Amino acid sequence: SAYNLSSTVSERTATVTILDNEPIVRITASDNQAAEPVSGGTANLGVFRISREGNTANALTVSFSRTGTAAIGTTSDYTLWVNSTALTGTSVVIPAGQEDVDITVRPVDNLVAEPSETVILTLATNSAYNLSSTVSERTATVTILDNEPTVRITALDNQAAETVSGGTANLGVFRISREGNTANALTVLFSRTGTAALGSTADYTLWVNST
Numbered sequence: 712s713a714y715n716l717s718s719t720v721s722e723r724t725a726t727v728t729i730l731d732n733e734p735i736v737r738i739t740a741s742d743n744q745a746a747e748p749v750s751g752g753t754a755n756l757g758v759f760r761i762s763r764e765g766n767t768a769n770a771l772t773v774s775f776s777r778t779g780t781a782a783i784g785t786t787s788d789y790t791l792w793v794n795s796t797a798l799t800g801t802s803v804v805i806p807a808g809q810e811d812v813d814i815t816v817r818p819v820d821n822l823v824a825e826p827s828e829t830v831i832l833t834l835a836t837n838s839a840y841n842l843s844s845t846v847s848e849r850t851a852t853v854t855i856l857d858n859e860p861t862v863r864i865t866a867l868d869n870q871a872a873e874t875v876s877g878g879t880a881n882l883g884v885f886r887i888s889r890e891g892n893t894a895n896a897l898t899v900l901f902s903r904t905g906t907a908a909l910g911s912t913a914d915y916t917l918w919v920n921s922t
Contacts, residue, residue: 735843737762737843739762746855746858748820759851762811772803776832779830788855789819789830791816793813831852
């Protein structure tokens with residue numbers, strides 16, 4: 712035999728590790744709360760930030776999916792923007808020389824009363840990059856708050872009485888109130904039930920001021 716192996720087992724084998732040069736990408740919601748505009752004002756914008764770690768010499772296209780309870784569209788709940796360009800697809804470019812790009816969520820004032828809704832972006836796999844090993848950095852959420860007012864009703868005076876002879880009736884009072892924007896008039900719908908009948912020849916009538 713031309714040689715003998717080292718008696719030290721660890722000296723009989725060796726390993727070289729090849730490091731990948733594709734960047735690592737992650738996403739965060741740098742501003743995770745958006746809101747529809749108050750009348751006469753501007754919307755509160757939400758912001759997603761997609762960033763990369765590693766080589767920034769070239770532009771990098773990052774793909775993602777959109778989910779959440781909010782619907783995208785100019786007549787729906789929100790639109791997405793990169794600077795002044797509307798983002799209708801599901802990919803975005805991090806320009807050469809930059810580590811990140813921001814995607815702005817612009818709420819649409821759709822004049823529909825609805826609960827707070829979510830926009831969720833989740834990074835998609837691609838051979839051009841690696842996803843962060845931290846799972847929470849692969850998806851982010853922006854919540855859109857509604858701007859329609861909240862209405863409630865109370866019986867401000869919950870006891871009424873028929874007129875005593877020679878006197879005046881004891882009036883009951885309902886109060887309907889709203890919380891939120893008061894810039895415009897608001898029509899509130901209601902139903903009437905109960906054991907008393909409405910009508911000038913029945914049990915009661917309803918009035919707002921003198922009408």
